[in-house]
Each structure stands twice: as C-alpha cells, then as structure tokens.
Amino acid sequence: xxxxxxxxxxxxxxxxxxxxxxxxxxxxxxxxxxxxxxxxxxxxxxxxxxxxxxxxxxxxxxxxxxxxxxxxxxxxxxxxxxxxxxxxxxxxxxxxxxxxxxxxxxxxxxxxxxxxxxxxxxxxxxxxxxxxxxxxxxxxxxxxxxxxxxxxxxxxxxxxxxxxxxxxxxxxxxxxxxxxxxxxxxxxxxxxxxxxxxxxxxxxxxxxxxxxxxxxxxxxxxxxxxxxxxxxxxxxxxxxxxxxxxxxxxxx
Amino acid sequence: xxxxxxxxxxxxxxxxxxxxxxxxxxxxxxxxxxxxxxxxxxxxxxxxxxxxxxxxxxxxxxxxxxxxxxxxxxxxxxxxxxxxxxxxxxxxxxxxxxxxxxxxxxxxxxxxxxxxxxxxxxxxxxxxxxxxxxxxxxxxxxxxxxxxxxxxxxxxxxxxxxxxxxxxxxxxxxxxxxxxxxxxxxxxxxxxxxxxxxxxxxxxxxxxxxxxxxxxxxxxxxxxxxxxxxxxxxxxxxxxxxxxxxxxxxxxxxxxxxxxxxxxxxxxxxxxxxxxxxxxxxxxxxxxxxxxxxxxxxxxxxxxxxxxxxxxxxxxxxxxxxxxxxxxxxxxxxxxxxxxxxxxxxxxxxxxxxxxxxxxxxxxxxxxxxxxxxxxxxxxxxxxxxxxxxxxxxxxxxxxxxxxxxxxxxxxxxxxxxxxxxxxxxxxxxxxxxxxxxxxxxxxxxxxxxxxxxxxxxxxxxxxxxxxxxxxxxxxxxxxxxxxxxxxxxxxxxxxxxxxxxxxxxxxxxxxxxxxxxxxxxxxxxxxxxxxxxxxxxxxxxxxxxxxxxxxxxxxxxxxxxxxxxxxxxxxxxxxxxxxxxxxxxxxxxxxxxxxxxxxxxxxxxxxxxxxxxxxxxxxxxxxx
Numbered sequence: 001x002x003x004x005x006x007x008x009x010x011x012x013x014x015x016x017x018x019x020x021x022x023x024x025x026x027x028x029x030x031x032x033x034x035x036x037x038x039x040x041x042x043x044x045x046x047x048x049x050x051x052x053x054x055x056x057x058x059x060x061x062x063x064x065x066x067x068x069x070x071x072x073x074x075x076x077x078x079x080x081x082x083x084x085x086x087x088x089x090x091x092x093x094x095x096x097x098x099x100x101x102x103x104x105x106x107x108x109x110x111x112x113x114x115x116x117x118x119x120x121x122x123x124x125x126x127x128x129x130x131x132x133x134x135x136x137x138x139x140x141x142x143x144x145x146x147x148x149x150x151x152x153x154x155x156x157x158x159x160x161x162x163x164x165x166x167x168x169x170x171x172x173x174x175x176x177x178x179x180x181x182x183x184x185x186x187x188x189x190x191x192x193x194x195x196x197x198x199x200x201x202x203x204x205x206x207x208x209x210x211x212x213x214x215x216x217x218x219x220x221x222x223x224x225x226x227x228x229x230x231x232x233x234x235x236x237x238x239x240x241x242x243x244x245x246x247x248x249x250x251x252x
Numbered sequence: 253x254x255x256x257x258x259x260x261x262x263x264x265x266x267x268x269x270x271x272x273x274x275x276x277x278x279x280x281x282x283x284x285x286x287x288x289x290x291x292x293x294x295x296x297x298x299x300x301x302x303x304x305x306x307x308x309x310x311x312x313x314x315x316x317x318x319x320x321x322x323x324x325x326x327x328x329x330x331x332x333x334x335x336x337x338x339x340x341x342x343x344x345x346x347x348x349x350x351x352x353x354x355x356x357x358x359x360x361x362x363x364x365x366x367x368x369x370x371x372x373x374x375x376x377x378x379x380x381x382x383x384x385x386x387x388x389x390x391x392x393x394x395x396x397x398x399x400x401x402x403x404x405x406x407x408x409x410x411x412x413x414x415x416x417x418x419x420x421x422x423x424x425x426x427x428x429x430x431x432x433x434x435x436x437x438x439x440x441x442x443x444x445x446x447x448x449x450x451x452x453x454x455x456x457x458x459x460x461x462x463x464x465x466x467x468x469x470x471x472x473x474x475x476x477x478x479x480x481x482x483x484x485x486x487x488x489x490x491x492x493x494x495x496x497x498x499x500x501x502x503x504x505x506x507x508x509x510x511x512x513x514x515x516x517x518x519x520x521x522x523x524x525x526x527x528x529x530x531x532x533x534x535x536x537x538x539x540x541x542x543x544x545x546x547x548x549x550x551x552x553x554x555x556x557x558x559x560x561x562x563x564x565x566x567x568x569x570x571x572x573x574x575x576x577x578x579x580x581x582x583x584x585x586x587x588x589x590x591x592x593x594x595x596x597x598x599x600x601x602x603x604x605x606x607x608x609x610x611x612x613x614x615x616x617x618x619x620x621x622x623x624x625x626x627x628x629x630x631x632x633x634x635x636x637x638x639x640x641x642x643x644x645x646x647x648x649x650x651x652x653x654x655x656x657x658x659x660x661x662x663x664x665x666x667x668x669x670x671x672x673x674x675x676x677x678x679x680x681x682x683x684x685x686x687x688x689x690x691x692x693x694x695x696x697x698x699x700x701x702x703x704x705x706x707x708x709x710x711x712x713x714x715x716x717x718x719x720x721x722x723x724x725x726x727x728x729x730x731x732x733x734x735x736x737x738x739x740x741x742x743x744x745x746x747x748x749x750x751x752x753x754x755x756x757x758x759x760x761x762x763x764x765x766x767x768x769x770x771x772x773x774x775x776x777x778x779x780x781x782x783x784x785x786x787x788x789x790x791x792x793x794x795x796x797x798x799x800x801x802x803x804x805x806x807x808x809x810x811x812x813x814x815x816x817x818x819x820x821x822x823x824x825x826x827x828x829x830x831x832x833x834x835x836x837x838x839x840x841x842x843x844x845x846x847x848x849x850x851x852x853x854x855x856x857x858x859x860x861x862x863x864x865x866x867x868x869x870x871x872x873x874x875x876x877x
Contacts, residue, residue: 009748009751009785009788010689010692010693010748010749011749012696012697012747013692013696015700016692016695016696019696019699056785058785058786059787059788081684081685081688081689081692082684082687082688082689083685099688100688100689101688101691101694101695102692102695
C-alpha cells in the first residue's frame, strides 16, 4: 500500500486528485496540505511514501518544499498548470511531472513509474532538480523542539556543528538542522556564507567585527552577540571576503 | 533777357544729354556682356554712342575754351564725325526697325546709303578747308551740307514711319509711330527754319533727348525708367542744384588763391555737404519716384518683409504657393503665378524668375504684365529674383519640416503597430496558467457540483470570446471589458474558494467610454498573479473606474505582498512586470504624455495600487483601427 500526501493550495484541485487516486488500487491518501509549510510539517509527521506536490503555492513553493525535506524523502510527483520555467527544468532532469488538468491515464503512468524507482535515485533526482532551479533552495527546514519551521537562508546568522548536531542560529533563537555542515556548504549561497572553520559557517552580512588574536587566528563577532573563532588558514580569506585590504580591517 | 538764358540752358541740356547717352551706351554694353542681350540691336548702341561722343566732346570743348581759352586739339574731328554719322545712323535705325513692314527693299537701302553719303560730304566740307575749327559750321557750304543732311535724315525717318503705318498695328505701336512722326517733323522744321544759335540750338539740343526717350521707352522699358527717369531725374536735379550752389559760392571761391592749403580746405569743406547729402537725396528721390510716378506699393526691403511675414503661417506647399501668389500680386500689382514644375515656362511678356532649390530648377514664378500702370523695371526684376530666393528658402524649410513630420508619424505608427502585434501575441497565448488552472477547476467540479462546473465553463467561454473578439478591434467600450473582467474574477474565485473576494465599481457614465482593449484585464490578472495568489490569507481585489469631462481613471487594488517581496521571489516568474510595461507602452503610443500608469503601495490600506490615468478623448479615436 502506497501512502500519499496531496499538496495543493486549491481545494477543488485537491478534491480532483483525491477522486482520481481513488480509482487506483493500493494507494491510500493519508492527508492533504494547502501550502508549503503545512506540507513539510505533515510530511515529517506522517512519513508518507508519495507526495503529489503542486508547484505554484503562496509562501513556500513546491520546489522549495522538495529542497527543504531531509533525505530520505518520500517519492515526489510534481504538478503544475503552466510554468514554462519549471517544466523546462523537469525536462532537463528527465523527471516525470503532471500537467493540470490531470488526466487519470497520465496519473496512473506517473505512479507506475515512481513505483519502480529506487528511493535513493529518486532523492538524487530531486536534489539535482532543486539545484538547477535558481532560488529553489533559498529556504531551510529547521527543527525547534518538536516543530519544524521553514527559514529563509538570509535570516541565518551562522551554522555550527556541536556534538554531532548541526545547528542554525538566527538573531532570535537556535534550531536543529538535518544536513551536515558540508552538505549545507554545498547548498548555501557562496556569495553570502563563509566557512570559518570545521565547526562553523557564517553569514557575512551578520559579521560586525573581526578581532585578530595572538597566533594568527581571529575572533568574529556577530550581530546576535555570538563570538566565533576563525581557523588560522581562513583569516586572510575572511578579511578579503569582507572587503578591503587586510590592515584596514584590524580593529583599534 | 531771354537770350541771356540761352547759354545756360544750352550748357545744361548739353551736359544732361552727355550723361544720359553715355549711361545708355554703357548700360547696353553691360547687358550685352552680362546677359548677352542686345536690346534695340547694334544700331541702337551706335546711335547712343554717337550722341554720347557728340555731347561729351561738346562739353569738353566748352570746358577747354572756358579754362584755357583755346580748343582741345583734334576734338573737332570727333564732333564732325559724330555730327556726320548721327542723321544716317538714326535713319538706318528707323529703317532697320521697320524693315519687316516695308516693301521695295532696294529703294530704302539706296536712300540709307544716300544719307550716309551726305554725311560724308558734310564731314569733307567741315574738315577739308582748314581742319576742324572752333565753329565747324563756320563755312557756308558746310552749314548747307549739315542742314541738308539733317533734313534728309528727318525726311527719311518720316517716310519710313509713314510707309510702315499702312500695315495695321496695335495701339502701342500706333502711339509710338505718331510720337516719332511728330518728332521727325520738329526735327525737319528746326533745320529748315531755325536760326543758328539762339532757340534753334536749344531745340537742336532737346530733340536727341526726345528721340532717345521715345525710342528707349519703346525698346526697353525697364532701362528707360531706370536711366531716363530715375537716374535722369537725379542727374538733372543735381546739375541744377550744383549749378545754383556753386553760383552762390562763386564770390568766395574766387577770393581763395588757388593751390594754397586754405583754398584746398575751403573746396573740400564746400564739397563735403554735397557728398554727405547725395545718398540721402538719392534715396528720398527714388522713393518719391517709386511711389508717385511708378506706382509701387512697396520699397524692396518692405516688400521682402511683407512677403516673408505673409508666408510665415503657410503649413503646406499648396498653402505656400497660394499665399505667395496673393502676396506677389499685391507687391507687383499684377497677376502672379507660382508654377512648381521644372518644365514650366510661360510665353509672352511675363516677367519671370526660376525657383531654385539647392541649385536645381524646380519651378517658376511669373508675373503677368500690368494692364494699367507702368511696366516692370529692372528694379522689379531684381526684387522678384530676391523674392524667388526667399520663396525657395521657405519651400526648402517646409519640405524639411514635412519630411521630419512624416518620419515622426511613421515612427509613431510603427510603434503602435508593434504594440498592436504584441497585444495580438498576448491574446493568442492568453495567460495559459489561468486557462489550465480554470480547466483543472472545472474538471474537479464536474463529479460533485456539475451546476457550478457548468457556470464556470460559461464564464470561461465569456472571457475567451471577449479576448478573441478583441483581436479585431483596439478600442472597446469600458462596460464590455468590465464584464469580461468580472467573469475572469469569478473563475478565479471559484478556483481559490474563500481566498478571493472582489468588487468592481464604475460610474454609469463611464460605461460607454472607449478604452484600449485589455487594459483593465491585464491589471487585474497582474493583481491575481502577483497579489492574491501569493498569500495564504483571504485575498481582495478592488477595481474602480472614475471619469471627469475629459479624463478617465482606472484603479486596481490588491492586498497581496506588494512589489518588494514579489521582486524577491521573481526567480520563478521571469515574465514579471511584462504586463505593466506593455500597458505603459500602449498608452504612450495612443496618448503620448497624456496618459500615466502608476504603481504604489498604500501602507494604510495594506494594498498594492496600480492606477491608470488617460484622456477621455478615446471616443474621438473610435475610428482608429
């Protein structure tokens, strides 16, 4: 039995999907979500096998939902009414997708196909897709206590790795993230984020001060009050990235 | 008493004659060299030159006798030669002019030769006895020969005129013949009866002048007026004035011993007022002559100004030509025509001038001869040529302006055309996102709520019918567009469920106002796409149309996230802003700067407001495709 979650902001569209899926054997619709955040929340709670994910939604779009979800993800079938840009990306990645209005035949084919794909391959495909669409991974999925929250990248002040857990710190509070720092470094916007050391990635826009220390290392002061240490090899790089010659960045 | 005046009069006439005939001869030569025209023929030149030589040598002999108390050597030969040549030349000239209407050519030729022979005889008699003397008619035989030659010449001319009169001629020629006949009679009588010296000399001096006047008048009128009337009058006035002036000053002048600095200074000071006054007097005199005698309405400068001012407001070539004809008729007091055709030419006695445009002849201005009033003079010709130049300058200007206007209009229409095709393209692929979503909604509605599905299909059909029919017309009544917008919003409302509410408000008198098609529709689609569909809370769209006498305002408001956030999310909407730009360009195409499109965020309402303001003159443009 395949457990499916339907994600679409239009009630009637979800209704139709549910109706069509009803005629396919061994599919059970376990839930519905009307926007991206709800979709992530329910996915993490219900652990469905299949997501039928609409792309155009207010707030977090379908592509962002896919990018946020930690591996292993459920298998995903994207739906769109008309979005030339996304459709082009699908075709480049040879991914299957559904066009609205969805026909029962096409839906059955897509589900057959997805049934035969290895979960790992499906995840790789989604990763490639979301990386190929600029901005699709502009949001991160973070955990705080028992709840999940979607946080735009630019709100992150720094990421740290503490005792095997990856943490995201905003100005207000800290969250726990699924990916490792190295995974994050690959996903984040290289123009804004900088790897300080093995244990930290920092948002350059949040840096307020750099204090050089004896021995060639330095401390970085951030706008949420935190202080992080920069590894010796990266001090020079950091100062250059912050702009201007090394000497002028030295605080008095 | 009277006899005391004779020498003065004689001298005055003589000098006037000398100046006049010298001028005429020079003018003829100038025209010949400049324009290769020989009006009056070569004989005219010979006659005037002979008179000029005669009177100039007379003056010279007067002066030399007065100053040095002896004649200039060899001057007598010139006087004799001129005297001997004048009667035969005049006779020859008359014969040459009338040759066409005379019969028996050989007889006339013999007569001409006979008069030349008489002249030769006189010359021989005057010179042979003792060389030329102070008084060449001193010898009795010479005097006889002189009188015989003169009478023969006058008789010959008279007979020529009489003989040619047998053939019908117009009034103009008739008048000329009568006057010349009269003069010939006077000529003959003078030399038959007049005494030597005294009034006979005066008449003898006057006669050539009269002949010169009449002949020149009939041969070349502009020259006649220029030389004999204007310059002649000026010369006469100056000679009289100078004579009187110097007479008055003579006592002082004689007291100054010649050659001293005082004398030189005195002369210079005496001449100075004349030098200073002469140009002014000449100008005043010529204005006076132009106005009173020649009936000219304008001085050349005034005419130029009048012409230019009158042509200033002409906006087409036809206008320009018509105005120019009217103004030229006014200036020249005669019918004027402007022919813009490089082959154009006129026949007859028209005064004409080519219109040159950058060195190329493109037409002709012709002035008909006046039926009443004086004929055209050389000054009129000069004036016409300067006016023709003004005209071609203005024409050139006008053509350049028209060319520029045409280019601008072409560009404008190209822009409109581009907008139109862009609009057509926009219609052809009318918002596929909307279409597929609408179809999906309908598909979802069919099983459970077929009535709602049916209504949605009807609304969809209405939207499509409207957009398709609009590809035929650019301008639509506002209420038609608003109906389609309503149908569109209802479909979207069905699709979004509770998430969309809308109001459409338009005044009653706005219903029939025409607007460029799809303006409101595009604004509303924009509001749905970037506004309502981007938020999770209930969305709201308000459409307001207001009108005044002359203007129309359309306002579309939505409570979406506004521009900043949608710009931040632009990654999946590469076509963002395309709709607004399209509207802005179309409005500029139709109204230029007369229409505006503004987009702003109303923080108080928390709504994005897009407003269009345009003239309500759209009705007038109804006929536009």
